[in-house]
Amino acid sequence: MDYNPIIVPLDVPDRDAAMALVERLTASVGAFKIGKELFVNAGPAIVREVRATGADVFLDLKFHDIPNTVAGAVRAATRLDVQMLTIHSSGGRDMMSAAENAAQEESRNSEQSLPLVLGVTVLTSMDTGDINEVGVDGDVTAQVKRLAKLASTSGLRGLVCSPMEIELLRAEISREVKLVTPGIRPASSDIQDQKRVMTPAQAVQAGADWLVIGRPITLADDPVSAAKAIVDSL
Numbered sequence: 001m002d003y004n005p006i007i008v009p010l011d012v013p014d015r016d017a018a019m020a021l022v023e024r025l026t027a028s029v030g031a032f033k034i035g036k037e038l039f040v041n042a043g044p045a046i047v048r049e050v051r052a053t054g055a056d057v058f059l060d061l062k063f064h065d066i067p068n069t070v071a072g073a074v075r076a077a078t079r080l081d082v083q084m085l086t087i088h089s090s091g092g093r094d095m096m097s098a099a100e101n102a103a104q105e106e107s108r109n110s111e112q113s114l115p116l117v118l119g120v121t122v123l124t125s126m127d128t129g130d131i132n133e134v135g136v137d138g139d140v141t142a143q144v145k146r147l148a149k150l151a152s153t154s155g156l157r158g159l160v161c162s163p164m165e166i167e168l169l170r171a172e173i174s175r176e177v178k179l180v181t182p183g184i185r186p187a188s189s190d191i192q193d194q195k196r197v198m199t200p201a202q203a204v205q206a207g208a209d210w211l212v213i214g215r216p217i218t219l220a221d222d223p224v225s226a227a228k229a230i231v232d233s234l
């Protein structure tokens, strides 16, 4: 790989803890993910501060709303100069194409780089029973496939998926679509609360473009060496 595919989630509640991780790891990883907890606590300022170090940012706020509202949020994220952001594919075709168009338009108008708008299919916290209960018939795999195809034909250039879905999606959708995958554990590490994991090398082999890897790096005695060992394993 000619780029560093590791994205470290800043799964911490506040600015100081986040910036400590960024300063420590920025030279050894490809990007940092900012999710709802940190964003709600520290606001857009934390995105600007991480970007100001030169690090790439994945803004994982999983937007899901009417197309006009999501488009506005995507424009704002594009002005913050994030490199990736997430929306829920279950928001439908119009919402997804509004999001992608908003990113493209705003990046042209504001001369910021174009962020990769990623579709989230079915949350891995939901199984077939859970999706049936909210009115979706069929099993999780069929629903993941359906939403991934819809995302791709709505113009999205990337998807978030579990390691177990990489092969399926690589068989079903264009190779152009980037896949970002959490649930990654190096062979030697504790799987914690993750249930179905792959090693970094297995996930890349299966077709993942980016790997979200948190605790195996952030909780290691030496996070920098842990990140380097993962890059070397690829």
Ligand code: C5P
Pocket (backbone or CB within 6 Å): 009, 011, 035, 123, 124, 125, 162, 182, 183, 184, 194, 212, 213, 214, 215, 216
């Ligand atoms: O520490 P760990 O490597 O498990 O962190 C994985 C990150 O990816 C966390 O931020 C978690 O919320 C996120 N994530 C996940 N599984 C999903 C979607 C997101 O682990 N299906």
